[in-house]
Amino acid sequence: MVELSKWLKAPLPTEKFPPKKAQGCRAGSQSSVVAGYSFFKDGHTLRSDWSSPEFWISSIRKEDSGYYWCEALTASHSVSKQRHQSYIQVQTENQRIPVSGVFLETQPQGDQAVEGKMLVLVCSVAEGTGDTTFSWHRGDTRESLGQKIQRSQRAELEIPVIRESHAGGYYCTADNGYGLIQSEVVNVSVRIPVSHPVLTISTSGAQAFTGDVVELLCEDKRASPPILYRFYHENVTLGSTSVPFGGGASFNLSLTTGHSGNYACEADNGLGAHATGRTSPMSPSCHYAKLRLVRPFHGFSSPSGNRS
Template identity: 65%
Template sequence: MLLWPLLLVLAPVGVQSDWLSIDMPHHAYEGDEVVVRCSEKNNNDIRRLMYYKDGSQISIYQSASSYTISNAEISDGGSYYCMAHIRHAIFASVTEKSSSIQLTVQELFPAPELRVRPSEPTEGTPVNLSCDTQLPLDRSGTELHYSFFRNGHILMGWKSSKFWISEIWKEDLGYYRCEAMTASPSVLRQSQQSYIHVQRIPVSQVSMDTQPPGGQAFDGEMLVLVCSVTEGTGDTTFSWHREDTKESLGMKTQHSQAAELEIPVIRENNTGGYYCTADNSYGPVQSEVVSITMRIPVSQPLLPFSAPGALAFIGDVVELHCEDRRAPPPILYWFYLENIILGNTSVPFGEGASLNLSLTAEHSGNYFCEADNGHGAQCSEVVALDVAARTYPPSKIRLRNCPHRCEGRVEMEKEGRWGTMCDDGWDMKDVAVLCWELGCGAAKHTPAGMLYAPVAEEAQPVFIQVVLCYGTEEAMGECGQVETFDCEPDEDAGAVCE
């Protein structure tokens, strides 16, 4: 009767049994959770449960329990089985072994490849980086996150496998790589490193422009020198120079193809040749020389009248003279009565311009002139002139042989012929009346008429021997006169009025 229990106690260990079974998948992907479950017909009889992989024990449980691989790796692939100590009687147990199941853990996705387009970019141009890998069809919905690195430092981490550099520069060169990983960082793959070489284009076609354009500067105002290049990338150092003095005016380094240098106040001594250079580490390239010339605008011109005071008479001839004494010629002068243009004159030399008017009653009003040398027009102050009718018939008298009508040899007309006047008794009172009648200024001198060459012709008569004026008359016709009796042309009278 004791033989049967003894046989149970001495039963062989590790016998393959259909009573103990193992349940697990044959295939899995990296990062999957794999559950290995061993069971017996009556799990309560399991006193000790052991799990094995490739013949090595990996876990021990005191009762029925499952073994979980929470984050499967390629190395987790292999042959799995379990062994259990099964209680068969109060004092006896047997060890049973399950059948083996082969687990294959597949790569979820291969290591990504970093693609750079273009592979050798030029400074200032965009670059596209892509981190390319492939999920299996049955896991195509798996969410991946991507990261991009340069020289070991992260540039971006995001869901997108694309990274765009809008402008790449020389300092951006280096070793780039990318990473792809699942949303929960259980599976991660890195690409190989790729070296990105950034090409720099040397500067070329350097030119210098000015503001205002054409190298034309206004005295006392700002001048801007603009240095630019047609090609050239990266940091460019711009410098400005004056050619005649070899003076360096300034330097700027910036990420651009143009730079400006301001000269706040330009003066006449700043005229000369200027140029600029540009250098982006391949050596300076020089622009052509630009000549800076000074533009001096006209100042307010002067408008003096040849008429005495602000009163003139109908029939008088007055001279309007407009002059700017600052700006260089050529200058265009305009003459106005109120807002009516009387005339204009372009003067190539610095003498001003004149306009003679034979006065009528319509010439009363306000006069002004305008000067313009192409750099801005200026108007003179307004001068008023009142033109009145004479209360006595004007004498036909004039001063000859002088550029100014208020100076010269005295001549008068009788019966359609012009003759001269003898200087007997000729004094400042006589000249004062003459100046008044001619519409000139105050009397200044009584020179000899022969000073105003050429002298009177022999055939030209001498009409008056002596003029007797008190100086208060308005015309020579009101003065006493003695007809000639003994006078030659070399005794002709002369007069100088203001």
């Protein structure tokens, strides 16, 4: 008969263990004639005729809670058994869950970011407990934009003033100690508000005469389309033109004697409020030009029929 000093070395019944950690029990003997070991839980065999006195549960779960014991088999196949049992309880109150479902969103949405405004990158996880390290990166250069450690499933990174150079892909990562998980790449396009449209008046000659057709051209080269251009004469609307793909817009005007005076144009692509020229002559969305109309000189006929 084998004399065992301690059949099962296992955690005390009062101890609790978090899930996902490897746990084991060890059978010890003062004799060298033990041929094999068997391990049991709640009446079920975990391992029989095991050569090692140790048996490990590589990833312990809540359902692994229960009573454990083991047996030793001597070389003569006589079993020495100790009916001492140890209870192992897997702790679930503060259960650590690995992060999963990492997701990046932007506020506003990626296709609605406006130059000069704030862009917020929100990184969230569907699951995950404990302290989580959130990181944000550029998709093209993998440049790190920032990092936060929070005991939550959501974290935000603010870009206070977004520029045209901020356009591109972004992603975030989350890690609470079980491995880093990356989100999908989110593309951000930066829309440019109208700023300083330029109005030019094209005439056929050095001076404009009644009956001439002049072209009013209004253009804001940086503004994102679609752009609506409006044309004014002395704060009276002449007409408007929409440009769906960017660039400038023109308005043709056949001159009459009442067309002398100040002209203005306004550009509006819906990104913020813009005053019109009829209410604010200094509006940055308007540009003014002055047209001086010259009446044609018909002269008179001399008795000889020559014009002087």
